[in-house]
Amino acid sequence: MENTIIKCENFNAWFGDNHVVKSVTMDIPKNNLTAVMGPSGCGKTTFLRCINRMHELAPDARTEGSLKLYQDEVYDIHPILLRQKIGMVFQHPNPFPNMSIYDNVVAGYKLNGIKLSKAERDDIVEDSLRKAALWMEVRDTLRKKGTFLSGGQQQRLCIARAIAMKPEVLLLDEPTSALDPVSTSSIEELLIDLKKNYTIIIVTHNMQQAARISDRTAFFYMGELAEYDHTKQMFISPKDKRTQNYITGRFS
Amino acid sequence: MTQLEHELQRLKDELIQMWDLVYSQLNKARISLTNFDQGLAREVQQNERRVNGYELKIDTDCENIFALYCPVAVDLRFVLAILKINYNLERVGDYAEGIARYVTGFNLPFNKSILKETQLLAMMDKAISMMEDAKKAFEKEDAALARSTFQKDETLDIINRYAGDILNTFVESDIHHFREALYAHSIIQKLERVGDQITNISEEIIFYLEAKVLKHKKKG
Known part of the structure; x- marks a missing residue:
């Protein structure tokens, strides 16, 4: 595949004896929005967490096979450096509760001991909040705590915090599952806009969301990648019976 | 069975009822033409409102399914196919009603040799049999049977192609045949369009079953 940014070949992940991701082979193209779907426990979140080596933080976790960012095996890249290149946003908005909006955005730099001048910090904060479509709403309250924001704004703050590190890839684990439809819609619009500059991989249980915003969809079933195709193709004529049963709600 | 599956089954049942009605309309139009039964032809004209009623109802049901269930794959x-088949069936209903109108509008039975030479009745039988096949293909989800209607449509096209010359000969031999020939030609053209509508229906059945788009492609 042209413009591949993430390349998996026979990639596997375990929690102890539990084989959760089984021989996954897929290429994820740059500046695309890829949705990862599947029933609970199918390995989709574990797969996402392997991409920036969050999986290995769990006890007994291990992986096998190849998972590359461009030409480099992610497991050969230092985790701190890798997580700068591959940012992550979680299901529940989690701004640092004791930090202001401003400090939340530059928290990654602070925590990694990267020193910045005030002017650099200001630029990063404004640029990241603008990219996260939050600047206009918070520019006068940057010193207020991030937790004062609404759920949707907090999630956009988390996206701003992730993109402040200038990543190549953004991983999002059900980023709108805790939000109302209006906030969900604004996050979806934001993600569509962000894919011009970033590669986005989103785990979602919301099939309509996958259909609305993603270019490609990967369907995981019992740890296997059952189907991976262009989203339109997947939602009109899936090739795999398991995908068809899942997306049409006939899953037993 | 999920709620969506129930709704889809209901939609399918409703379309089959409409199909039966349109089939019966076409069949009655044929009988009224053959037997010059103006009463039956009037019945076909009156029943056209029922066909239109089905069309509106099925349209609304499809809209509701889209809005409430967001169907995929x-x-x-299936819902897209139903929406289009619904339109095609309504058109076939219009043609049946149009044929019946020629029967009520004419004061004498059609000249038997015109019907025979132009193969008008054979054409009607073929169109009715296409309707049957397409319905069976839809009910039994049989793509091969749906495909078989394409060949029959070609037969209708051929009959239509030669009908003009045959009718011209009739008119040249006796100018009194003019109005009758004109009516017969109109009916033949309607039947040719019935064939086209059923071809469209078969294409939709294949799209539903195999996700293949056959529109505007050579059927072979």
């Missing part, structure tokens, strides 16, 4: 193809 095979379900999406």
Whole structure:
């Protein structure tokens, strides 16, 4: 595949004896929005967490096979450096509760001991909040705590915090599952806009969301990648019976 | 069975009822033409409102399913196919009603040799049999049977192609045949369009079953 940014070949992940991701082979193209779907426990979140080596933080976790960012095996890249290149946003908005909006955005730099001048910090904060479509709403309250924001704004703050590190890839684990439809819609619009500059991989249980915003969809079933195709193709004529049963709600 | 599956089954049942009605309309139009039964032809004209009623109802039901259930994959193809088949069936209903109107509008039975030479009745039988096949293909989800209607449509096209010359000969031999020939030609053209509508229906059945788009492609 042209413009591949993430390349998996026979990639596997375990929690102890539990084989959760089984021989996954897929290429994820740059500046695309890829949705990862599947029933609970199918390995989709574990797969996402392997991409920036969050999986290995769990006890007994291990992986096998190849998972590359461009030409480099992610497991050969230092985790701190890798997580700068591959940012992550979680299901529940989690701004640092004791930090202001401003400090939340530059928290990654602070925590990694990267020193910045005030002017650099200001630029990063404004640029990241603008990219996260939050600047206009918070520019006068940057010193207020991030937790004062609404759920949707907090999630956009988390996206701003992730993109402040200038990543190549953004991983999002059900980023709108805790939000109302209006906030969900604004996050979806934001993600569509962000894919011009970033590669986005989103785990979602919301099939309509996958259909609305993603270019490609990967369907995981019992740890296997059952189907991976262009989203339109997947939602009109899936090739795999398991995908068809899942997306049409006939899953037993 | 999920709620969506129930709704889809209901939609399918409703379309089959409409199909039966349109089939019966076409069949009655044929009988009224053959037997010059103006009463039956009037019945076909009156029943046209029922066909239109089905069309509106099925349209609304499809809209509701889209709005409430957001169908995908095979379900999406099914609802899309139903929406188009609904339109095609309504058109066939219009043609049946149009044929019946010629029967009520004419004061004498059609000249038997015109019907025979132009193969008008054979054409009607073929169109009715296409309707049957397409319905069976839809009910039994049989793509091969749906495909078989394409060949029959070609037969209708051929009959239509030669009908003009045959009718011209009739008119040249006796100018009194003019109005009758004109009516017969109109009926033949309607039947040719019935064939086209049923071809469209078969294409939709294949789209639903196999996710293949056959529109505007050579059927072979």
